Amino acid sequence: MSTTVAALREALAHSPENVPLRVHLARTLLEAGRADEALVEARAAVAQDSDRMDAREVLGAAAGELGDDATLVDAWFPIRTQLGADEVRVLALAAARTGRLDEARGAYAVLHAVDPGVHDLALDRAMRAAPEPRLPSSALPSSAPPSPARPPRPLDAAAEAPVRGTRPSINFGDVGGLEALKERLRMDIVYPLQRPDLFKAYGKRIGGGVLLYGPPGCGKTHLARAAAGECGAKFFVVEIQAVLDMWLGESEKRLHNIFEEARASAPSIVFFDEIEAIGGARHQLKHGPGRRLVNQLLAELDGAGASNEAVLVIGATNAPWDVDSALRRPGRFDRVVFVPPPDAAGREVVLALALRERPTETLDLASIARRCLRFSGADMHHLVEVASERALGEALRTGNLRPITQSDLLASLDKVKPTTIEWIETARRYVSYANQAGLYDDVGAYLKSLEG
Numbered sequence: 001m002s003t004t005v006a007a008l009r010e011a012l013a014h015s016p017e018n019v020p021l022r023v024h025l026a027r028t029l030l031e032a033g034r035a036d037e038a039l040v041e042a043r044a045a046v047a048q049d050s051d052r053m054d055a056r057e058v059l060g061a062a063a064g065e066l067g068d069d070a071t072l073v074d075a076w077f078p079i080r081t082q083l084g085a086d087e088v089r090v091l092a093l094a095a096a097r098t099g100r101l102d103e104a105r106g107a108y109a110v111l112h113a114v115d116p117g118v119h120d121l122a123l124d125r126a127m128r129a130a131p132e133p134r135l136p137s138s139a140l141p142s143s144a145p146p147s148p149a150r151p152p153r154p155l156d157a158a159a160e161a162p163v164r165g166t167r168p169s170i171n172f173g174d175v176g177g178l179e180a181l182k183e184r185l186r187m188d189i190v191y192p193l194q195r196p197d198l199f200k201a202y203g204k205r206i207g208g209g210v211l212l213y214g215p216p217g218c219g220k221t222h223l224a225r226a227a228a229g230e231c232g233a234k235f236f237v238v239e240i241q242a243v244l245d246m247w248l249g250e251s252e253k254r255l256h257n258i259f260e261e262a263r264a265s266a267p268s269i270v271f272f273d274e275i276e277a278i279g280g281a282r283h284q285l286k287h288g289p290g291r292r293l294v295n296q297l298l299a300e301l302d303g304a305g306a307s308n309e310a311v312l313v314i315g316a317t318n319a320p321w322d323v324d325s326a327l328r329r330p331g332r333f334d335r336v337v338f339v340p341p342p343d344a345a346g347r348e349v350v351l352a353l354a355l356r357e358r359p360t361e362t363l364d365l366a367s368i369a370r371r372c373l374r375f376s377g378a379d380m381h382h383l384v385e386v387a388s389e390r391a392l393g394e395a396l397r398t399g400n401l402r403p404i405t406q407s408d409l410l411a412s413l414d415k416v417k418p419t420t421i422e423w424i425e426t427a428r429r430y431v432s433y434a435n436q437a438g439l440y441d442d443v444g445a446y447l448k449s450l451e452g
């Protein structure tokens with residue numbers, strides 16, 4: 001063996017750039033029980049070509065022999081989907097021991113993808129004993145998207161954290177335009193919660209869910225919140241991505257707790273933001289955590305043995321085409337509603353709402369609104385921000401407060417562009433090629449109105 005090693009070293013001295021040769025040397029060293037030397041060569045090979053699967057494999061194996069968890073995780077995590085189950089398990093344990101919980105979860109997710117029933121006690125314990133656990137200060141984050149660099153959460157604690165709903169102070173008066181939509185939501189959400197007796201008397205079913213979809217910034221979240229405010233319901237926000245990020249197996253429990261709390265404090269509205277994320281995992285992991293969370297959600301929507309009376313659900317998404325079709329069956333998110341960019345009249349109202357607490361001269365908002373084709377509600381808010389800055393800048397220079405003027409708004413028009421274009425183009429393709437069962441007819445009508 002030592003002669004082989006000597007020969008390989010000799011060959012490598014002549015062609016140090018030969019990575020396969022270096023990997024071969026590293027593997028030979030490892031098999032000879034010389035893990036420390038193997039680690040040096042494998043590390044050099046990975047440094048030369050970080051995409052080489054075999055170099056990473058040997059590096060992780062050598063690190064494992066030497067008890068070097070950090071190197072093992074660095075080497076193996078990027079190739080976790082190509083490793084054997086035993087190696088993935090070793091990777092997950094090493095990551096948990098070094099407190100790298102995101103990587104531990106990522107590795108465990110691979111195990112689940114292969115074997116959904118897998119439950120590893122040693123791994124569970126390692127996760128729980130991981131260094132520096134930080135307790136979450138509250139329940140689920142309510143609106144901010146989860147930041148990628150979030151500190152690890154201890155899993156039991158996150159699932160058990162109290163669920164708190166809010167009582168939104170806004171109502172439909174705070175939503176500009178979208179009149180037909182508000183009326184629709186009154187019938188589907190507001191009246192059923194306010195007058196369940198009348199609905200029952202006429203044999204109308206209460207429950208099921210409404211799925212709001214449309215381009216970003218057009219008021220889906222705003223509208224859901226306003227609907228809760230309109231009927232005085234308690235409002236629970238579920239951010240799928242945050243729930244999915246939790247330790248596997250705990251996310252289902254977390255979802256169940258939210259529904260239990262919503263049932264206990266009914267009337268309530270449970271709002272699922274970015275609901276496509278729950279089916280999104282489908283593409284990568286057919287049987288993984290995403291699938292089990294979908295099943296849990298379906299069970300909760302179907303009542304989960306309890307009554308969902310006076311618990312209504314609203315989902316929102318920019319990508320209805322990615323929403324798991326099982327979620328759209330009767331009794332679930334069975335009403336699918338397009339939330340379009342506001343029309344000119346709606347844009348005028350949004351402008352007025354955004355300006356209502358700021359000093360202005362008498363403005364011709366209608367003429368501004370007419371020039372904001374394809375602007376979202378958020379874009380209209382942005383326009384007002386830019387105009388306000390213009391007035392404020394001048395006030396700071398002169399020392400005198402002056403109202404926001406028509407020309408401030410006109411000047412801002414040059415600086416603010418609609419953010420709905422990309423979505424509209426994507427939607428156009430789906431309407432043309434994948435408008436199953438006329439699901440996107442409303443979008444089609446909207447697209448037509450843009451041409452006219």
Ligand SMILES: Nc1ncnc2c1ncn2[C@@H]1O[C@H](COP(=O)(O)OP(=O)(O)OP(=O)(O)O)[C@@H](O)[C@H]1O
Pocket residue numbers: 174175176177178214215216217218219220221222223316317318342346350353376377378379381
């Ligand atoms: N029709 C509207 N009336 C009043 N304000 C609106 C309207 N549409 C949007 N806005 C404003 O724009 C902001 C963004 O809207 P919102 O977050 O509800 O959009 P969204 O459709 O949920 O977007 P995303 O798809 O990015 O989640 C809201 O906080 C609200 O102030």
Ligand SMILES: [Mg+2]
Pocket residue numbers: 220221222273316
């Ligand atoms: Mg939203």
